Amino acid sequence: MGCVKSSNANNRRAVRIRRPRPWNHTEPITRAQLNAMRDEFWDTAPHYGGRREIWDALRAAAEAELRFAQAIIDSAGIIVQHPDLTLCYDERGARYELPLYVLSEPRNLIRNPN
Template sequence: MGCVGSSQSKVDGALKKIRKPKPWKHPQPITKTQLMQLRDEFWDTSPHYGGRKEIWDALRAAAEADDLSLAQAIVDSAGVIVQSSDLTVCYDERGAKYELPKYVLSEPTNLIGDN
């Protein structure tokens, strides 16, 4: 009954609250410019991974939001079902899965300056 992730969208009767991803490390030191290029490439190709473009747009807006409450409002209003509270795994109302890499959600611990 319901979509694949419907039972996972609630925790104690409330919607799952999103949080910042845990600290992570890129395989090699990366500059802010390289990180932005990786993010742009992901978002440019994300609709090709399946799902609906408007959900991808909402996930991008949430990932780029400066405030967690704004990001929460974006995913809630788009009907995104959050499986992983750090937004790495989400579903839409139709059950389509959306996976976000950590590099679009936060900066790595080994980010270096551009020179």
């Protein structure tokens, strides 16, 4: 019987990331309100567990163009459970959940508030 070398990196299925499906906020929201929600999430997310560098990579990926986001995710060793990045894991098994509002804009975004 021979030995077979395996590792998590070799067994991991590469998942191509994509933008989340369109979504609606509970009420129309301005860009400033959306940005405030995002800032609050990113400021508090590391306090709920996981590693700071993974949270930073997830933020960079969420704010980048799709092709750059894929490179960021791959280079950080993030395991993508859902292709829209709403659920990811790091190599140690820590769970990272991202709400839709940090990944894309809502359908009911107020573009020109007066």
